[in-house]
Amino acid sequence: MKKDYTSSYTDEATDTVVEVPGIILAANRHVLRTEGIVVEALLGQGEALDDYSRNLQNESVREKELKNDLLEMEIKMKKLALEILENKDQAAAQLFALLNPQPKPKDTEAEAQEKPAALVR
Numbered sequence: 001m002k003k004d005y006t007s008s009y010t011d012e013a014t015d016t017v018v019e020v021p022g023i024i025l026a027a028n029r030h031v032l033r034t035e036g037i038v039v040e041a042l043l044g045q046g047e048a049l050d051d052y053s054r055n056l057q058n059e060s061v062r063e064k065e066l067k068n069d070l071l072e073m074e075i076k077m078k079k080l081a082l083e084i085l086e087n088k089d090q091a092a093a094q095l096f097a098l099l100n101p102q103p104k105p106k107d108t109e110a111e112a113q114e115k116p117a118a119l120v121r
Helices: 034-043 049-085 090-099 109-114
Strands: 006-011 014-021
Touching: 049 090
Parallel strands: none
Antiparallel strands: 006 014
């Protein structure tokens, strides 16, 4: 037999071509039961998640990282506001107010009643 001879096997179900050295005597397919997949994922090199589950897990981690980043930025803004107050820096306070606008307070019921009602057509 030639030492450099290779045989190829095509899996009809997946159209996967496998090339092996020598002559193929038999080709067997084995299906792992669910327990075997879990054991392989825990002990072996396998991964137990499909693409959707993996992406869902990645997005969950990303969401938590973004929330942590947002909290960190809010803390920095509050520290900056305290520093501006302590230094009594008017220019910095005006810039801070431009970057961090405060929400307008809602009208009280008395003020709302004093305003004329909108015309309805």
